[in-house]
Amino acid sequence: MSTLLEVTDLSVAYDTPNGPVTAVDHVNLAVAPGEFLGIVGESGCGKSTLLFAIAQLLRAPARTTGGSVVFRGQDMVTMSARALAPTRWRNLSVVMQSAMNALNPVARLSAQFADTMQAHGVRDKAAIRERSEQVLELVGIDRAHLASYPHQLSGGMRQRAMIAMALLFTPELVIMDEPTSALDVVAQRSLMLQIKELQQQLGFAVLFVTHDMSLVSHFSDRLMVMYAGEVVEFGSTRQVFDHPAHPYSQGLLDAFPSIRGERKALVGIPGTPPSLSALPPGCRFEPRCPVSFAECATTRPPLYDVDGVLSRCLLHDPAYSSHATTPTTSREGDDVDRT
Numbered sequence: 001m002s003t004l005l006e007v008t009d010l011s012v013a014y015d016t017p018n019g020p021v022t023a024v025d026h027v028n029l030a031v032a033p034g035e036f037l038g039i040v041g042e043s044g045c046g047k048s049t050l051l052f053a054i055a056q057l058l059r060a061p062a063r064t065t066g067g068s069v070v071f072r073g074q075d076m077v078t079m080s081a082r083a084l085a086p087t088r089w090r091n092l093s094v095v096m097q098s099a100m101n102a103l104n105p106v107a108r109l110s111a112q113f114a115d116t117m118q119a120h121g122v123r124d125k126a127a128i129r130e131r132s133e134q135v136l137e138l139v140g141i142d143r144a145h146l147a148s149y150p151h152q153l154s155g156g157m158r159q160r161a162m163i164a165m166a167l168l169f170t171p172e173l174v175i176m177d178e179p180t181s182a183l184d185v186v187a188q189r190s191l192m193l194q195i196k197e198l199q200q201q202l203g204f205a206v207l208f209v210t211h212d213m214s215l216v217s218h219f220s221d222r223l224m225v226m227y228a229g230e231v232v233e234f235g236s237t238r239q240v241f242d243h244p245a246h247p248y249s250q251g252l253l254d255a256f257p258s259i260r261g262e263r264k265a266l267v268g269i270p271g272t273p274p275s276l277s278a279l280p281p282g283c284r285f286e287p288r289c290p291v292s293f294a295e296c297a298t299t300r301p302p303l304y305d306v307d308g309v310l311s312r313c314l315l316h317d318p319a320y321s322s323h324a325t326t327p328t329t330s331r332e333g334d335d336v337d338r339t
């Protein structure tokens with residue numbers, strides 16, 4: 001597998017009055033060209049911080065405390081802002097959660113697209129116009145809307161316009177932070193389908209963050225599950241979805257049973273993630289885990305390789321395997337439909 005993005009031992013801390021708080025803790029991941037990687041976890045697990053750290057968009061009080069982010073063979077962590085500027089947008093672009101915050105409310109789309117292109121050295125007005133129309137139509141918005149202001153578009157159209165902007169330079173990697181979460185279920189589904197279609201058509205890789213594991217499971221090649229700043233499970237979507245190897249992944253799947261099913265509360269996992277400044281000494285999920293045993297409270301689990309899937313759970317340690325009382329139910333009945 002060739003690698004487009006390789007994140008090694010990446011850690012990020014927020015400086016607080018009570019000292020630094022680690023929000024991303026030694027994360028490793030690699031993305032191949034054209035691959036769709038889904039990153040899931042509840043709110044507060046460090047997903048946005050991880051994406052910002054990868055895109056080199058962290059601002060104080062956050063800072064990268066260790067590790068590397070090698071994109072197209074270059075470590076972006078040690079690159080100067082000046083050296084980074086051409087890479088961002090051209091090779092790697094970011095779509096944020098809320099287009100309303102990312103788009104300028106008092107500028108027409110045409111002006112915002114032109115600003116982005118001019119900032120990256122495109123001066124020719126006709127070329128800017130042509131490319132702006134192209135990307136807008138790529139995401140299914142009529143070119144006439146280049147003259148529109150953000151508030152004249154629906155929520156779904158604004159998110160599409162953001163994605164159009166991210167595609168101005170046909171990047172190799174598009175990083176998306178919950179781009180559909182402000183939309184209703186129908187608009188969410190249709191935007192996901194469109195993102196997948198564009199990805200297949202244009203061939204870019206996607207790093208897609210969401211708290212809804214079922215939503216992304218229909219589109220991702222691999223899934224990474226984060227809990228309290230750490231990777232707790234990582235593997236092919238099919239395997240993670242059919243046989244979650246970590247009790248937290250199992251709980252997330254139970255929380256969002258199916259894209260067609262009804263939403264339930266997080267039935268499998270009552271409670272909330274721990275505060276990052278007061279982490280449990282053993283497994284971070286232990287206080288909420290339905291299948292924990294005594295050692296879980298004191299032993300920090302490493303990532304175990306379970307048939308090619310990584311899982312941070314002591315149940316996979318041969319020393320404790322007697323505790324495994326088949327806690328996980330198979331989800332083979334649910335289909336992960338792929339387009």
Ligand SMILES: Nc1ncnc2c1ncn2[C@@H]1O[C@H](COP(=O)(O)OP(=O)(O)O)[C@@H](O)[C@H]1O
Nearest residue numbers: 014023042043044045046047048049050061276
């Ligand atoms: N400005 C901040 N100052 C201090 N801590 C922060 C700040 N922003 C986020 N954090 C910490 O980082 C954790 C992860 O946040 P975030 O990356 O936004 O999670 P997610 O995107 O998964 O919801 C939070 O739980 C919080 O402890």
Ligand SMILES: [Mg+2]
Nearest residue numbers: 047048049177
């Ligand atoms: Mg977030």
